[in-house]
Amino acid sequence: MIKFFRKIRQKLLSEGKTGKYFKYAIGEIVLVVIGILIALQINNWNEKRKESKKEDQLIDVLITDLQSKKTEFISDLAYGKSIISKSDISINYWKENSQIDTLNLKSLLKTLAEDEWFFDENSPVYATISGSELWKQLPDSLNRQIDNMYRMRFGVIKSAFVKQSEYALNGKLNFLAPNRLLNLNESTLKIQRIVAEDDENFIILLELFKSGVIRLTSKFETTIPSIEELIENLEFYKNNK
Incomplete structure (x- = not known):
């Protein structure tokens, strides 16, 4: 192509058509500039397409992380409600009959001994995105919503889980361990007799533990x-940006 243009220029010069030569030269320059601009535009379009694809991947990873948290909370919510239900049965039975119910006794004592309540609020995905160029490009309202979710909610x-672990540890140290109720290897009737000897403290412990679970479940229900x-x-942002 370059040789083709060169031959045209040489022909115009040899024929003494200087004016046409300069017009042709200018036209050739314009074509070259247009070609460069088109190439730059295509390159910019490819770069934007790559950036957009990377953004989509980051958003997909963030969505997956949020869905995982949601699944975890749904499971914890169901577990928390079952604890509340069992606790209410035992507490109400004791209030009405002044006796410890055996229906959920072992299950409740086992739950009261669980002092490893844990939730890791830290997210490598959030940490990566919050420090990336994507974070700057997201709308402010979406930034605030993400930040509020990971940092606040x-x-x-996390704080509620820590407090619940403290309740469980307190019950283990002050009630379960002194009464040798950590292993629960004895029969339900024997365990009932042991608990009955200190039934008021057991009910207080159960009510305290239940109140913590209620706080947790309320957080799950709103989150x-x-x-x-x-x-x-x-x-919506991913599909409409």
Whole structure:
């Protein structure tokens, strides 16, 4: 192509058509500039496409992380409600009959001994995205929503888990261990007799533990819909940016 243009220029010069030569030269320069601009535009388009694909991948990873948290909270919510239900049965039975119910006794004592309540609010995904260029490009409202979820809501849930672990440890040290109720190898009737000797403290411990579970479940119930809303907003942004 270059040789072709060169031959045209040489022909115009040899024929003494200087004016046409300069017009042709200018036209050739314009074509070259246009070609460069088109190439730059294509390159910019490819770069934007790559960046957009990377953004989509980061958003997908964030959505997956949020869905995982949601699944975990749904499971914890169901478990918490079962603890509350069992606790209410035993507490109400004791109030009405002044006796310890055997129906859920072993299950409740086992739950009261669980002092490893744990939730890791830290997320490598959030840490990566919050320090990336994607974070700067997201709308401010979406930034605030993500930040509120990971820093505030998950942080509050983490604190509730820590407090619940403290309740369980307190019960283990001050009631279960002194009464040799950590292993629960004895029959339910024998365990009932042991608990009955200190039934008021058992009920107080159970009510305290239940109050912590109620706080936790309330956090799950408000956070799960917020996670769903955030996922919807992320998907909307991804599909409409």
